[in-house]
Amino acid sequence: MHLCGFLIAGPVVHSHAIWRNPKHTTDFLSLEHYTRIAKVLERGRFDFMFFADRLAIADRYGASHVTGIRHGDQDATRMDPMPILGALAAVTSRIGLGATRSTTYDAPYNIAREFATLDHISAGRAAWNVVTSMNDGEALNYGNVPHLGHDERYDRADEFMEVAFKLWDSWEPDALVLDRARGIYADPSKVHYLNHSGKWFQSRGPLNIPRGPQGRPVVIQAGSSGRGKAFAARWSEVIFALQPNMERMHKFTAEVHAALAQQGRPADASRILMAIMPFIGESRAEAEEKRDLHDSLVDPLVGLSTLGAHANADFSALPLDESVESVTSSGSQGNINALKSIAAGEPISIADAGRIYGRGVMCPRLVGTAKDVADEMADIVASGAADGFVVSPAFLPDTFEDFVDGVVPILQDKGLFRRDYAGVTLRDHLGIADGTA
Numbered sequence: 001m002h003l004c005g006f007l008i009a010g011p012v013v014h015s016h017a018i019w020r021n022p023k024h025t026t027d028f029l030s031l032e033h034y035t036r037i038a039k040v041l042e043r044g045r046f047d048f049m050f051f052a053d054r055l056a057i058a059d060r061y062g063a064s065h066v067t068g069i070r071h072g073d074q075d076a077t078r079m080d081p082m083p084i085l086g087a088l089a090a091v092t093s094r095i096g097l098g099a100t101r102s103t104t105y106d107a108p109y110n111i112a113r114e115f116a117t118l119d120h121i122s123a124g125r126a127a128w129n130v131v132t133s134m135n136d137g138e139a140l141n142y143g144n145v146p147h148l149g150h151d152e153r154y155d156r157a158d159e160f161m162e163v164a165f166k167l168w169d170s171w172e173p174d175a176l177v178l179d180r181a182r183g184i185y186a187d188p189s190k191v192h193y194l195n196h197s198g199k200w201f202q203s204r205g206p207l208n209i210p211r212g213p214q215g216r217p218v219v220i221q222a223g224s225s226g227r228g229k230a231f232a233a234r235w236s237e238v239i240f241a242l243q244p245n246m247e248r249m250h251k252f253t254a255e256v257h258a259a260l261a262q263q264g265r266p267a268d269a270s271r272i273l274m275a276i277m278p279f280i281g282e283s284r285a286e287a288e289e290k291r292d293l294h295d296s297l298v299d300p301l302v303g304l305s306t307l308g309a310h311a312n313a314d315f316s317a318l319p320l321d322e323s324v325e326s327v328t329s330s331g332s333q334g335n336i337n338a339l340k341s342i343a344a345g346e347p348i349s350i351a352d353a354g355r356i357y358g359r360g361v362m363c364p365r366l367v368g369t370a371k372d373v374a375d376e377m378a379d380i381v382a383s384g385a386a387d388g389f390v391v392s393p394a395f396l397p398d399t400f401e402d403f404v405d406g407v408v409p410i411l412q413d414k415g416l417f418r419r420d421y422a423g424v425t426l427r428d429h430l431g432i433a434d435g436t437a
């Protein structure tokens, strides 16, 4: 079983209650906050931790930033994950370090440099969550208006990946010579120009950084639309999914396996990790109390602000009791389809959608003792619905502490999770071959 800790470099994660919990510190702008979390996750032998990211404050709701900023939604603050991961590389030694970067609002050369650098300084622990970005707010910050259409973003992303891969491969593994006696730094015959010229990108190359310890960083993707899954099947080595129930987890995984087969890749070429939000107590009643406390801290408006950012749509004009069926998305399609399916036939209202989104975007909740949570996770993996989990905290750092001290030892006793790291790189932890050309 593979485990990832989910984070945003800001006040909330999927849960919008995090910063409001009176028990917690509000030092999410400090390095200490992320260092504490990284150390807990590494103590729990997590494969990696990862920062989600977006490139604009949310101002879809009411065509203004007022709701998101006032209530503290998912986009009210997001610091850049890369400097944080650089700092965390120095205080950890095994846990993988993942960051989100957008193929719509960046250039392949920048991305290839950033992740090659992180891979070197972390001794092979870098991972890139490839996103195509979601909304017009992001387009407005990059002078790129209007936001490209949904499928066109993936077309651009395909070429982006081609260029990034060529850049990482532009140094052969043994190109760096470092022969001090003869004064030979590197072998020029093993460092190659790309001369890439395509529809979206021109890049001459080569990269100005030798090949990283992992060859290429681990590539993560989370698209859940049809086009998104095809993209993930072509490029990813880890797939994140957020599916609200077991039935949808199975459907998603079967579709990804079919998409991988279409790309000529085996079903285990990409590790499928399902998002979960655990609430862990000494008893079930205590876990339920924690969940209820958490939920009481979420205003439906804050969820609607984040939902608006995901769907690239303004829900402020719709009556709160209107059915969510009328919602359409030019942003994330997979998330919106999942939202419509959540009530199993019974339509849910816009206000319900705001509450669901604010409480945890739609992450399935595992509520109970550490044993209950471990058993449920074991069942999901045994059923073939996932290869592991993205653990999304409801409380910080408490959820990760409860999980590492309570759930991880049970998973270890069941023989489902490592007792110690067997290797150094993130590829070692995930059991995926090095990204050589």
Ligand SMILES: Cc1cc2nc3c(=O)[nH]c(=O)nc-3n(C[C@H](O)[C@H](O)[C@H](O)COP(=O)(O)O)c2cc1C
Binding pocket: 051, 052, 053, 054, 100, 129, 130, 131, 132, 133, 134, 150, 221, 222, 223, 224, 225, 226, 227, 228, 229, 240, 241, 242, 275, 331, 332, 333, 334, 335, 390
């Ligand atoms: C666990 C998880 C994490 C994600 N993290 C991000 C993120 O950090 N930034 C982002 O723009 N999209 C993120 N997404 C969204 C997807 O990457 C994707 O861009 C989005 O779902 C739109 O694709 P689709 O229409 O194919 O579903 C995430 C999705 C999941 C399930």
